[in-house]
Amino acid sequence: MVNLKKRGIGENEFCPCCGRDVESIFHSIISCEVAKRVWDNWDVHFVENWQRLYDVSDVALKILEKGTTRGLEVFFGVAWSIWYNRNLIVFESTCRLLCQIWGFANRFPHEHRRAKLALFKDQVVENIRWTPSPPRVFKVNVDGATSVDGRNSSVGAIIRDSCGAVTAACCKYLQGQFSVAEVEAIAVEAGILLARDLKIP
Template sequence: MVEASKDIDAKVVHNLISCRELAQRSSCDFALSVWSLWQDCPLISLLNAKDFTGLLHQICSNSDGVSLEYFFAISWSIWYNRNQIVHNERGLSPLQVWEMAKRVVDDFQEANLLHLSSTQPSNSGWAAPPPGFFKINVDGASSLDGQGVSGVGVIIRDANGGVLAALCKALPMHYSAEWTELFAMEQGVLLAQEMGVQQAIFESDASAVVQAISQDLCGGESGHLIQGIQNAKLRFLSCSFRHVKRDSNRAAHELAQYAKCKNVSCVWKGVSPPFLDSLFHSGIG
């Protein structure tokens, strides 16, 4: 019984770290390709691991809470992808598996924050812009398993909370989380210009996207999108980009989810999307 347990433990390490049968058209190791995308990955510990229990003890002893979250999220994502292939489903690329793991960690951390905030008074939620300004909240939605289409959501509100316009748009295919968030920001800029907004505050809960736009990071595959947003912002009298927590971006989040789940595209001008009424009445939209 003990020997069987050790064999299972060793096989778990093989599937989560070696996993060479999933390489698919590539001589590099699939699982290690995923782990290498984690900047703080304890790669030496992974390569020297003999069994999962020993590896887990070492990770717990030498890592902080965030590292543990990433370790378990990456392990689960690799295992999930392996099962998809075993059952004749389409597998994901190493980058897509890594993005799945990141989204799992983000959702876990967000759930913890919501749990903590529910036990104490909070000023969280959407905040109105100054008089004369419009606030444009944007969000993107992509499935964890790479299936279906991605969606984006945009909502523009004035200093009184009135809805100037809103948009939900299903994208033609599934995109990574970063690309989807960039498309959402692009749609927000375009809708604001169409509605004649002159003084704009754009908000997103995707910190990497806000940072890339604020710092004009136009290199890489998505550089042309960032450059396009940079060029478009020159048409506003005032324009800024801010990162907010997800609970301050709920309306845009719901719009993006609506587009993704129903595969639809809609625009509302001068009215609020009916399915957001309960959110607005709660005062946290």
């Protein structure tokens, strides 16, 4: 059990949440009356047994032993949320409602996964690089743009040689709004016509 005062956190040795017991990490996250009421939201049968343990890591091991890795994820999410609420009280003289502490913790893994997915997508986009064609071969890249608000679609095409130098390029503003598939097809056509006009093999 670690006394937070020894760590230089907080002037008062009593728990800022309940004000009754000496503060420790185990007390703040597991045995404080405020924490207990948050954990009451978790519908698992072994929650009561936690109070007989002495360390947060022992609780985590117990969950891993009797529950699942998803349970462990929930545990750390809620533990972090309880601790965050404790810091709000100490440093900002405010706090969250019990249901907010629980709700925030349960949204956190989902948001964390979503953020990771977004990061992964960015990395995928970053990894897509233009590569030059083999010697004496030209490369035609095309793209199209359309909108959902009735504005006209447009297409563009660019031809580069094997060194990456631009040989020709064109863009076309279409009369009307086309679907994504139509715009892509028109863009490909524009690229082929540009290459044909320039007699590029």
